Amino acid sequence: xxxxLVSVKNLSIHFGGLKAVDNVSFDxxxxxxxxxxxxxxxxxxxxxxxISGVYKPSSGQxxxxxxxxxxxxxxxxxxxxxxxxxxxxxxxxxLSVEENVIVALGMPHYGKFASSWRFWNAKPSRDAxxxxxKMVGLEKEAQSRAGLLPLGNLRKLEIARAMALKPRLLLLxxxxxxxxHEEIQVIEDLIYKIRDTGVSILFIEHNxxxxxxxxEHIVVLDHGRMLAVGIPAEIQxxxxxxxxxxxxxxxxxxx
Amino acid sequence: xSLLVEQLLNGLAAGAMYALITxxxxxxxxxxxxxxxxxxxxxxxxAYMGLCLYTHTxxxxxxxxxxxxxxxxxxxxxxxxxxxxxxKFPPYVPLISSIxxxxxxxxxxxxxxxxxxxxxxxxLPFPSFSxxxxxxxxxxxAVYVVSAVVLLLxxxxxxxxxxxxxxxxxxxxxxxxxALGVDTQKTVAITFIIGSAIAAIAGILVGIYYNQVYPMMxxxxxxxxxxxxxxxxxxxxxxxxLASLLLGLAETFLIGYANIPMPRDALAFxxxxxxxxxxxxxxxxxxxx
Amino acid sequence: xxxxxxxxxxTQIIIQAIAxxxxxxxxxxxxxxxxxxxxxxxxxxxxxxxxxxxxxxxFWQALPISLVxxxxxxxxxxxxxxxxxxxxxxxxxxGINFIVVxxxxxxxxxxxxxxxxxxxxxxxxxxxxRAQGFFLLCVVIMAIVMAICWLFTRSWSGLSCxxxxxxxxxxxxxxxxxxxxxxxxxxxxxxIAGLSGALYAHYMKFISADAxxxxxxxxxxxxxVAGGLGTFWGPLLxxxxxxxxxxxxxxxxxxxxxxxxxxxxxxxxxxxxGILGGSTMLSIKNLAKRxxxxxxxx
Numbered sequence: 001x002x003x004x005l006v007s008v009k010n011l012s013i014h015f016g017g018l019k020a021v022d023n024v025s026f027d028x029x030x031x032x033x034x035x036x037x038x039x040x041x042x043x044x045x046x047x048x049x050x051i052s053g054v055y056k057p058s059s060g061q062x063x064x065x066x067x068x069x070x071x072x073x074x075x076x077x078x079x080x081x082x083x084x085x086x087x088x089x090x091x092x093x094x095l096s097v098e099e100n101v102i103v104a105l106g107m108p109h110y111g112k113f114a115s116s117w118r119f120w121n122a123k124p125s126r127d128a129x130x131x132x133x134k135m136v137g138l139e140k141e142a143q144s145r146a147g148l149l150p151l152g153n154l155r156k157l158e159i160a161r162a163m164a165l166k167p168r169l170l171l172l173x174x175x176x177x178x179x180x181h182e183e184i185q186v187i188e189d190l191i192y193k194i195r196d197t198g199v200s201i202l203f204i205e206h207n208x209x210x211x212x213x214x215x216e217h218i219v220v221l222d223h224g225r226m227l228a229v230g231i232p233a234e235i236q237x238x239x240x241x242x243x244x245x246x247x248x249x250x251x252x253x254x255x
Numbered sequence: 256x257s258l259l260v261e262q263l264l265n266g267l268a269a270g271a272m273y274a275l276i277t278x279x280x281x282x283x284x285x286x287x288x289x290x291x292x293x294x295x296x297x298x299x300x301x302a303y304m305g306l307c308l309y310t311h312t313x314x315x316x317x318x319x320x321x322x323x324x325x326x327x328x329x330x331x332x333x334x335x336x337x338x339x340x341x342x343k344f345p346p347y348v349p350l351i352s353s354i355x356x357x358x359x360x361x362x363x364x365x366x367x368x369x370x371x372x373x374x375x376x377x378x379l380p381f382p383s384f385s386x387x388x389x390x391x392x393x394x395x396x397a398v399y400v401v402s403a404v405v406l407l408l409x410x411x412x413x414x415x416x417x418x419x420x421x422x423x424x425x426x427x428x429x430x431x432x433x434a435l436g437v438d439t440q441k442t443v444a445i446t447f448i449i450g451s452a453i454a455a456i457a458g459i460l461v462g463i464y465y466n467q468v469y470p471m472m473x474x475x476x477x478x479x480x481x482x483x484x485x486x487x488x489x490x491x492x493x494x495x496x497l498a499s500l501l502l503g504l505a506e507t508f509l510i511g512y513a514n515i516p517m518p519r520d521a522l523a524f525x526x527x528x529x530x531x532x533x534x535x536x537x538x539x540x541x542x543x544x
Numbered sequence: 545x546x547x548x549x550x551x552x553x554x555t556q557i558i559i560q561a562i563a564x565x566x567x568x569x570x571x572x573x574x575x576x577x578x579x580x581x582x583x584x585x586x587x588x589x590x591x592x593x594x595x596x597x598x599x600x601x602x603f604w605q606a607l608p609i610s611l612v613x614x615x616x617x618x619x620x621x622x623x624x625x626x627x628x629x630x631x632x633x634x635x636x637x638x639g640i641n642f643i644v645v646x647x648x649x650x651x652x653x654x655x656x657x658x659x660x661x662x663x664x665x666x667x668x669x670x671x672x673x674r675a676q677g678f679f680l681l682c683v684v685i686m687a688i689v690m691a692i693c694w695l696f697t698r699s700w701s702g703l704s705c706x707x708x709x710x711x712x713x714x715x716x717x718x719x720x721x722x723x724x725x726x727x728x729x730x731x732x733x734x735x736i737a738g739l740s741g742a743l744y745a746h747y748m749k750f751i752s753a754d755a756x757x758x759x760x761x762x763x764x765x766x767x768x769v770a771g772g773l774g775t776f777w778g779p780l781l782x783x784x785x786x787x788x789x790x791x792x793x794x795x796x797x798x799x800x801x802x803x804x805x806x807x808x809x810x811x812x813x814x815x816x817x818g819i820l821g822g823s824t825m826l827s828i829k830n831l832a833k834r835x836x837x838x839x840x841x842x
Contacts, residue, residue, distance in 0.1 A: 284631075288631070290631065290634065290635070337809075337813060340813070341812075341813065341816060344816045346577070346631065346634065347571070347577060347579075347634070347765060347769065348769065348812060348816045350579075350634065351762065351765060351766055351769055351808070351812050352809055352812045352813055354762050355766075355805045355806075355808040355809035355812060356805075356809055358801060358802075358804075358805035359802060359805040359806050359809055362801050362802035362805060363802065366798065366799070366802060478638060478642065478758060481635045481638060482635060482638075482639060484635075485632060485635045485636075489631060489632070521642045521643050521645075521646035524638070524639030524640075524642045524643055525639075525643060527635070527636075527639055528636065528639055528643075531628070531632070531636070
């Protein structure tokens, strides 16, 4: 069978008169790490939102393992194996770190009337949550209130939550933003570990250094359109890409 | 025919008076995103203060000015000591405090002035005239003229002055406005001053027009005006005015003409729900994306 | 044994507490706004009243039917909450309260402004319950309601409501259907309110629509906020405090309402988290929320 997990074909969306994404196409292979780059406002998060079900495309299609997922709402996309993190972290602030992960672990139960009345505080759930927290290095914070965590830990929590869905595809939206150098290293290693378990990863990132080191392939967007596709080495030398970043006075590396 | 004209004139007057009360509410919601239900009790307090001053001085000018100052101070105190500290909590917290405050102020009016319905006989220096065989009393003329003047002044303020620009900026996005150098604290305080002063005028007008001032007079507009700001488009002052005029006309016609026995409050809300289904952001609301 | 005045006050407190538990699920657990909860108490009250007077059913036969009716209406009223945002929703729920009360007040079928009387006593084991017996029945029912609430907060369904309350966008990306969670909370919460209404009808033996008007909704909301929103004991605690206060001030007759309002105002102003310091009061999104226009999407 094909080793393409996600196929985005001629994806477009417009809001009112503004075409935020215009005819974007790319494939994500199984176990691949693909970077989605571009200056501010290029439409990257909008693409994420179309893949994860937050927006419905105006035209074009998103295929997940051959199945068209256009218009499916986010909770159904989660059930289909798409997990995501958010550019601005969205923890369940009033719940504990452990509870945050357990929410995602409950995904198989929410749709069904009978099982939705089962208790969530049972040992299997808590054990599974601790496993995930250990994976991201948050096991000591398990009982802390999520709203009180510093940013670095919140980004780890977002990843743990998304992984609790046992996803086939993980969408990471600027998960390195605001982090210190040591923290960036830790998350990078975490991502490799996740990829090694067979999960495909699509990430958005502004930090060029991290993006180039992490990605196997890169898609560059500008003003909603595709600008370039290729391996990091090619993209770095691509004149159109360089112009898109520098020409806007935009930062080519930053956080 | 003359009945129709009479209903029309009454309806417009009712609408104008609703508009004066709702305006303050809309402006305040616009800058602070708080449902200032207690505004209706500021209106009541304004009516009482106006009555008291007029009875003691015989001058409508002093009564109006004094009442406006009184309500303006009341409004600012409310904003500073009740709403501002509660901004960081979920919206039902300031809402409950507003309702509790309304009851407290109404009860104070009752305790100080007595529960009986007082009259507000006043000689307003306005002419009386005749349209289509219907006599327009001085009071009615006063309602039209005063409302028109207030609306005009407010329009000039909002569109031509820096303060008005600041108010509009804060109501769009407080954080950005602040980043651009607008003193949001001061702008909000001034909005309360203006809104409360207009409520005082409304209180006096209503008191004279219906010749009734009583502690619970705020209950009539209190919740209706909430529906009106929704219909108008949350925070849109012109929308609130339009919605108020429409409601004034609708109430007068439906109850005067068609004799439909629905309580007036319910009518406002039913109209609100119908309009919301058709225009989810209200008559003149901003479409949020 | 107990003074009948005390039993009276206590019964009313328990009945209000039951309604408050229902509201706590909607507002405290699921974070949805509901300022018209009294409407559902009214529907439960009128439903049971009509079924036991006009249709001649007993309290126990009428109750399940009333609960289903309230649940259905609750479901229908919950639907607007899906499409409409925060402040709009607040006013819409107030509107529902006004409209429901107006319907009961102006429809002759429901007794109109004269109200509905002659509601029979509740019978258990063949005997009509008197004041003390009825009070105990209310306490037992409240205990059952509290157990249901407790079970709900421990269930996946309840957890999904917490997630929606905290961060709806993130919750939906974790597999929680916001529609399902909100409607579940609404139906459960309003059915409990209807239960309270049915008890109220059989307690008062006479009901009229203005007992269920907007001020009652405000009282219920004040109860759960004062007690501690989203907590387990909050609704009961709040009902006791706000139920005892007016009685304590009763001798002060004229100043009663003023003192009640003033104390409520001070409580909310200085203890917005309620006595038990309810959940999520200072969650991140609330800190950032004020003054911003609603920014959709993520």
